[in-house]
């Protein structure tokens with residue numbers, strides 16, 4: 001039997017997440033399902049950030065932009081569905097929608113397109129410049145949505161109900177939770193495949209020695225841009241799910257601190273593992289939920305934990321859990 | 328004379344006040360080992376960088392296998408058949424030795440927009456990587472982390488990576504730099520055996536190696552070609568003796 005923790009730990013994690021609604025039912029705490037839906041959605045966004053950060057060394061401080069873009073795509077479509085007004089005055093037949101089969105793919109596509117454009121510009125820079133330019137783009141979208149008075153401006157806008165799906169009742173919190181978990185599991189599986197495939201090897205190679213990669217014959221920029229676009233697309237999916245969870249969309253989703261929190265989840269859980277950020281998101285939200293009840297300055301406690309992780313467990317919690325038992 | 332595989336005309340590059348390469352005319356015939364020598368700062372690495380495409384060229388042109396590649400980006404030159412090693416070892420230290428070479432093989436095995444199959448189980452890549460490692464006598468180190476290799480082994484690994492794409496021209500920038508006598512001798516032997524397989528442009532400080540391996544030698548000083556000729560012609564040249572070899576022997 002394969003007893004390597006790297007292999008079974010993710011499966012245990014998946015089983016634990018799948019058991020959440022059961023535990024919530026047993027403890028008669030339905031709010032638990034809502035909390036963990038948040039965990040699962042943010043884990044999805046964090047895993048996509050890890051894909052470019054942990055494997056491609058692209059330190060993007062603007063990943064929440066895609067969360068926001070995905071959420072607003074869903075929110076705006078719902079808004080027009082509710083009001084009946086066409087999306088564009090000039091095209092009266094183009095109406096909003098509440099169908100997830102349209103809104104989710106569209107959210108993914110819009111986020112991917114934005115990531116393609118942002119990436120095409122920012123990936124020409126390196127290191128600190130890259131951090132700053134991704135942050136700047138995220139801020140640009142943040143203020144763009146604040147300026148859109150029609151869609152609630154800084155206050156955001158409320159969706160009357162979640163997007164609908166055939167067969168699944170998205171209004172049911174447990175069904176919605178499993179939907180989100182399925183997206184997370186599917187995306188994590190996909191990303192794990194990709195990082196182990198040729199594409200992932202190129203991404204890692206470019207992170208370690210870009211000059212060498214070019215000399216070997218790799219058009220590094222193209223691969224980086226593709227990775228950045230994919231990460232943006234998954235971030236957009238997470239945002240679309242978040243909008244549905246909250247039935248509310250606001251610019252706070254793409255505030256720079258949200259980007260920072262995603263990065264904290266990645267580092268806490270373990271850079272360059274895809275699984276780690278899921279652990280990181282879980283820990284982050286659980287800390288937030290328990291500690292925020294005591295003090296609004298709960299980050300004071302998170303801070304030292306993060307410092308310890310960075311100092312003593314360079315590969316984060318996941319790395320620590322999977323390495324120790326090798327001994 | 329045989330058709331030149333690589334030829335440059337008037338190749339120049341300036342860094343501020345320094346004219347690093349100054350109207351360099353170079354002809355590297357196919358199937359030969361052509362050495363470029365010259366004192367430190369003569370512009371040898373700059374020349375290699377310009378040929379590989381990493382350093383932009385101010386003036387002049389580079390023709391490789393009949394095509395003007397002066398403005399071609401680095402990765403396209405690699406696909407045209409130019410491979411290089413770096414003066415300062417440039418490998419993927421966090422990768423295994425085999426994965427270093429497998430990545431080099433991958434660069435020449437179609438595109439890498441492949442998202443599903445595990446790269447470390449692609450037999451085509453691994454087999455060629457292992458063949459290249461055996462070629463440079465690193466077969467036994469395949470599983471080790473590249474960063475853990477001895478200095479000389481890292482240079483051999485670089486060579487394996489350069490060879491992986493089956494290049495037409497190998498640009499080697501001081502492949503023996505920092506090597507001990509024994510390691511150096513082994514690498515020289517390796518270069519000698521490679522001579523029959525691939526055209527080589529070699530920048531090297533070890534004059535014994537240069538004079539024993541080269542078909543042609545170009546002497547570069549202050550970015551300018553002083554003379555190009557056979558080892559015998561270079562040895563006999565007063566100009567070179569005065570300007571370079573004499574001085575070199577003195578230090």
Ligand SMILES: Nc1ncnc2c1ncn2[C@@H]1O[C@H](COP(=O)(O)OP(=O)(O)O)[C@@H](O)[C@H]1O
Nearest residue numbers: 342345347365366367368369370371372373374
């Ligand atoms: N990137 C650079 N910026 C400024 N000066 C440079 C740069 N690269 C090389 N030089 C200068 O160009 C000259 C040639 O350098 P180089 O090609 O490295 O010589 P060599 O390899 O023959 O020792 C030197 O005077 C060096 O200082």
Ligand SMILES: [Mg+2]
Nearest residue numbers: 371372373414
């Ligand atoms: Mg040099």
